[in-house]
Amino acid sequence: GAVVSQHPSWVICKSGTSVKIECRSLDFQATTMFWYRQFPKQSLMLMATSNEGSKATYEQGVEKDKFLINHASLTLSTLTVTSAHPEDSSFYICSAKFGVDGYGYTFGSGTRLTVV
Amino acid sequence: QKEVEQDPGPLSVPEGAIVSLNCTYSNSAFQYFMWYRQYSRKGPELLMYTYSSGNKEDGRFTAQVDKSSKYISLFIRDSQPSDSATYLCAMSPGGGNKLTFGTGTQLKVEL
Numbered sequence: 367g368a369v370v371s372q373h374p375s376w377v378i379c380k381s382g383t384s385v386k387i388e389c390r391s392l393d394f395q396a397t398t399m400f401w402y403r404q405f406p407k408q409s410l411m412l413m414a415t416s417n418e419g420s421k422a423t424y425e426q427g428v429e430k431d432k433f434l435i436n437h438a439s440l441t442l443s444t445l446t447v448t449s450a451h452p453e454d455s456s457f458y459i460c461s462a463k464f465g466v467d468g469y470g471y472t473f474g475s476g477t478r479l480t481v482v
Numbered sequence: 483q484k485e486v487e488q489d490p491g492p493l494s495v496p497e498g499a500i501v502s503l504n505c506t507y508s509n510s511a512f513q514y515f516m517w518y519r520q521y522s523r524k525g526p527e528l529l530m531y532t533y534s535s536g537n538k539e540d541g542r543f544t545a546q547v548d549k550s551s552k553y554i555s556l557f558i559r560d561s562q563p564s565d566s567a568t569y570l571c572a573m574s575p576g577g578g579n580k581l582t583f584g585t586g587t588q589l590k591v592e593l
Binding site: 408409412415459461463467471472473474478 | 490516518527574575580584585588
């Protein structure tokens, strides 16, 4: 149980275009979802926390106008990288909180974004 | 100083060895402690979790938490090549708060 599906697993886009990444909870309702960015051989960096039906909370230094997060339903959150540039190339991972226990976090399989 | 410190490795061990992975932290509010395994270009998968201090064993894996020292460990017995991955410690105060991750330790188990 508590499976999160993330799509696409990889995407290549041209500089200046926008890319949308989807994160779906398959067998539970995800009130809270998290979006991370991971550079090669580095840990996960939290970008933002999204709660269903409300605006996302962005971490310091993350441009909210560039990384648009929508969490319109209890099973779907999306991250849109707007006007992507090569420096946005990275591995993006979503996570969802499930259950009430403090360890109940499940992760998507990640999206590798390459901006050319 | 980072909230969570973890030796990035890489750590290379022979098959069958006992592996010890560690993290230290500074936030005394952390109550939930987790270890995630991440294979290359994949999302992290939960390996072990512990609430507050104590030990927990699951097969070849043992997680230990010492809150007085703000120190957590993951032991892997009889390590296998399939254990080769990056191991991330993570912790939270609970209540749906965000996780704080260590930098991850890259482990390679060689035949």
